[in-house]
Amino acid sequence: MRTPIIIDCDPGHDDAIAILLAIANAEKLDLRGITTVGGNQILDKITENALKVISFVNADIPVAKGAAGPLFGKLVTGEEAHGESGMDGPLLPPSKFRPLEEGAVEFMLNIIRSSEEKITLVPMAPLTNIALLITAYPEIKERIEKISLMGGGISYGNVTSTAEFNIFVDPEAARIVFESGIPITMSGLDVTDKAAIFEDEIVALKERGPVSTMVGELLDFYSIYGKKMGYVGSALHDPCAVAWLLRPELFESEHLYVTVETEGKLTRGMTVADKRKKTDRPANVEVLVGVDREAFMKLIFDSLEKLDQELLAAEGN
Template identity: 50%
Template sequence: MKNIIIDCDPGHDDALAILTAIANSNKLNILGITTIGGNQTLEKVTTNAKNILEFVNSTIPLAMGQSEPLTKDLCVAPEAHGESGMDGPYFNGEKYPITSNNAILFMYETIMKCNDKVILVGLGPLTNIALLIKVIPDVRSKIEYISIMGGGLDRGNKTPLAEFNIYVDPEAAQIVFNSGIPVVMSGLDVTEQAEITIEEINSLKNKGRVSHLAYELLHFYNKSGRQFGFINSPIHDLCAVAYILNPKMFSGTSYYVDVVTEGKARGLTFADKRLVSNQAKNILVLEKVNREMFISELINALEVLDKI
């Protein structure tokens, strides 16, 4: 059983990652979910998290994190996820309770109380996680590794060079990457392979209560993705959870990876691929995914939740 905390900015793909994690309660002990301003404002993404958790009658503690990046103003992405940050489904309300308004302190106390090490799952900008390990460094020995969705060695999506999550707060990403804690990076190199087809999306319609929710999420997400050139829909954030569930689904290479924080390349994640380098390898960069196994993981999780 792996102990995890999910730090996120829901988000269609965040929602599917959360649902998949919840469905795998025999493998994952979700100690808490924390929110971060990213895809949309902190208030909106927290509402989205509440709606998802309430929809599946969850009791997982939910904590609100930072509303802004470390040094710059927040840059949101309504063009990708809509004005709510998770357009598509209709929810009846947001009754889900907030456990804490201080995600940093919540994460610290939760991790330190846990008997075993904890995996942090970063599905948005890395502001919360960076502050945790920078401000309270004794927590580092209790973190097994950090599994993130962010970055890309070959390309960006917010800019030609920078992926959105890293672009929003590259200073935070730089802190996390150079923290000495092992990091598994699901960047665009692998997440754009982790796509669900239109036929697979349509197969979820009216299949079950949670499967239909996934259909509504993915139906909007697929239409939105057309403006970026996608026909099928990459489920980016799910990769960071799927890796924890089944690392054999992926292959990758360890590199020294750092982040550019200034100029036109702000947000760029770059790897030292020299044959001889004095840089210690700090990131496992996932490069390939078995798409069929990946989609089966999602569909099986939705079927589990349909029965609850």
Template identity: 35%
Template sequence: MKRRSVILSTDPGIDDAVAIALALFSEELDVKLICPIFGNVSLEHTKSNTEKLLTLYRKTPEVVSGSARPLLRDAINASDIHGESGMDGYEFPDATIFSNSSRTAVEAMHEVVNQEEQTTLVGIGPLTDIALFLHLYPQDLAKIDRIVVMGGSLGRGNYGVLSEFNFAADPEASKIVFNSGLPIQVAPLEVGNQAKIMPEVTDKIRSFGEIGEMIYQLFTKYRSGSFEAGLNMYDALAIALIVEPEMFEIVSTRVEIETATSLTYGASLIDLENYLDLPANAEVAVNVDPIQFEEWFVESLARTAE
């Protein structure tokens, strides 16, 4: 089976750390490039965290740092959820894998896309770099299989009243992505709230060697959901959408991003009732089977101990 070529834009972040492991150890995916970006914490931290993770995972996709700030607004962060460094709670070994600083993430995306027949872009942080790539290299769009993102919300937000963090971090970039005309798949906030990892699952993951212990320790510090009542898994959903789409209920619909500087700035309007009377521009997951997700999650992370 030919593995799917993937570029990952990420802002680790505890749940990003897990999503990166799921992607790197997947039998279906071939991660060609990882581009850390500002988001949960600053670019300085997300770059360092990516280098530490790859060193621990003993995987060597190319790493090229992305944007340190959004297109227009000031940067926000989620250190209240992920800790000051983004991955508090585990003493990582010193990194031996480092980011390539000879070019930008967008240039690296362009190079990878042109080396492959088709590439999937995965955005599990702010969409700044993906938007810049689409803007600067429109000739590459035919070689993009799809864009898969974790972001947006069906209803209320987790950053603003109606805005989810990843889209709120750079609403203009999110709008560019959804206006690109490319196939887009979305895992919104509410589906992450359904995909809970319970304490007994976390205990099982702990048995998966050094990487399992790392994930366990990070989960003890993760502040989305609770360790006792279940931790919400968001970014892992983007990987699951690619490799196990049958676990989701998916709706083809219109997604619009609010970019007016108003109380709803950064909100995603996922038009499930077709109020806007506009053609669909995305496939949006509206539900996930939590049992199937848990089984896939555990089986996938078990590969890290092989």
């Protein structure tokens, strides 16, 4: 049976790859819609990026704009890693599609309420939209099957020594989500840094079809920041949240109690995990900590190849 999902994102190079991964595996994932939130860049830019990605592969998927910034304070963007557009690299054609008039919270609410099956949420951005949804409509939590999110890390951060970007941008929203009681699987830095694509693999992508080539060009730009920071390879953070839904057996995990620090001067945005069971609070998060990188990369390559073939077939008609 196909899993009905909504992707909440801020494209973002790795967001784009995650969206394509979901679209390519439509026999397993029923992508009901995409919502956007200010994060890697400002809301208008990342919404346009989402529309360009789905347009590139002729996927007419509803896109709804959400929160422009966090619940409190000003938006911190990821421009240093993702560029002025939020998805610098290939020059994608203008989108054939436009965002819905309906806002992200209303869109998610209507999809969840009208669905015969429970919906799985796949946030790979600051958790502002998700927090707004479950705060305004707490009864909807019973209609959410689970949340597979990209964010956090139980060992270290990437914006500060303790905080990962998505959680750091809106820790108050993240805390609401983590303490919501909804089943959560967390693809944090502990696993996503292990899901890295290397230079030879990026070159190989660009020797394939149009979608693979576009992704290779995205990664050419995305890898610049990683090299500047001394990383070997480019971590495919966001695709992990989708890959876990497709192939959970590729991942290792631990069930832990996790919450989010919102006040610490040095630790704001930290996902605090009770790894030694020091509290009496039950585990609320399945934390992914390992991945079969080769099998994960094969899933990415095979999925992009499928989209290549579909796009070439459509162009041939």
